Amino acid sequence: MxxxxxxxxxxxxxxxxxxxxxxxxxxxxxxxxxxxxxxxxxxxxxxxxxxxxxxxxxxxxxxxxxxxxxxxxxxxxxxxxxxxxRGTALPGVHEALKAASVQSGWVSSVLTGNIAANARVKLSAFGLDPLLDLSVGAYGADAELRPELVAVARERVQRLRGVPADVPAVLVGDTPRDVEAALATGSGIVAVASGIHSPEELSATGAPEVLPDLSDTKRVLSILESFAGRGKRPRTSSDRP
CATH class of the missing domain: 1.10.150 (DNA polymerase; domain 1)
Structure with a gap:
């Protein structure tokens, strides 16, 4: 899937x-x-x-x-x-990224407000960059608003990896803006309360489920697999032609 x-x-x-x-x-x-x-x-x-x-x-x-x-x-x-x-990779992140990276048919990348160069700096600082397909990610220079980045990533995944336009996408993030970007673009969302926002705040934004962090690799992978199992997603107005 x-x-x-x-x-x-x-x-x-x-x-x-x-x-x-x-x-x-x-x-x-x-x-x-x-x-x-x-x-x-x-x-x-x-x-x-x-x-x-x-x-x-x-x-x-x-x-x-x-x-x-x-x-x-x-x-x-x-x-x-x-x-x-001074910084650190958060609990379970190496394991979660590794698990996603070896799934057949999956493309695992980033959707971040950082420019691409600084995204690489932050990921490479903790050895995370080899676990992600960064060439198809969406970055802070690509658009002003986070929902617009979803279409950017989709276009890159389609063009560079040959993934069909209707393959489901899921965002993983810690802020209400991550949740809103997912909901606005017909994407799935895995919300994690590992930043400054509480589970209640993330739930109030519309996240159907909130994890405390990414430390439970089996749980994270199970949730991601559930989005893959939903089959082709409906097209939305945010999709590029």
Missing amino acids: ELIVLWDIDHTLIENAGVSKEIYAAAFSALSGRAPTGLARTEGRTDRLIMRDMFLGNGLPVPEWPSIEAALVRAGQERLSDLRL
């Missing part, structure tokens, strides 16, 4: 221990010449939105995106050692 599994990164697969906010602050400072007045607001938002709001919130014009992305890449590369030292 075919399935597309799209994992969030921060607070779903890894704990970044504040390094993410430091990356945004460093990129902002490099472009503006001064420190931001407050921390970046993240919580499932894309890098495009995070950085735009940082500049507007500080009363500054928003630079062109290529300049912002280049600053984010530099800031991410410079903090790889800090991430390895």
Whole structure:
């Protein structure tokens, strides 16, 4: 049975221990010449939105995106050692990713608000990158809103891996935005309360089931298999022609 599994990164697969906010602050400072007045607001938002709001919130014009992305890449590369030292892969993540990666007919990748370069930094810091098909993932440079990233990932999976357009997809994430993106695009959702959002918050957003984390590999795989077993998904308005 075919399935597309799209994992969030921060607070779903890894704990970044504040390094993410430091990356945004460093990129902002490099472009503006001064420190931001407050921390970046993240919580499932894309890098495009995070950085735009940082500049507007500080009363500054928003630079062109290529300049912002280049600053984010530099800031991410410079903090790889800090991430390895202070951060960690979350419980059960290696096992869950390994189990998904060996399933016949499955494509296991990421759907993240991070730009692609920093997604690789974060995953490689804990040896997770070989367990994911990152070339077909969707990243924070690809769109402003998280639901739009689902169509990006689908198009890449279809084009690069030959997966039919109607194969089911399931998102795995820790924020209400992950749940909303799944529901808005006809995708499945595995919500995990491993970030700042409680099981009650995630359930209230529409998640049918919430796991405390990914430590129960058999349970995670069973839930993912249940989406594969539902067969072809209905097409939605978010699908690209």
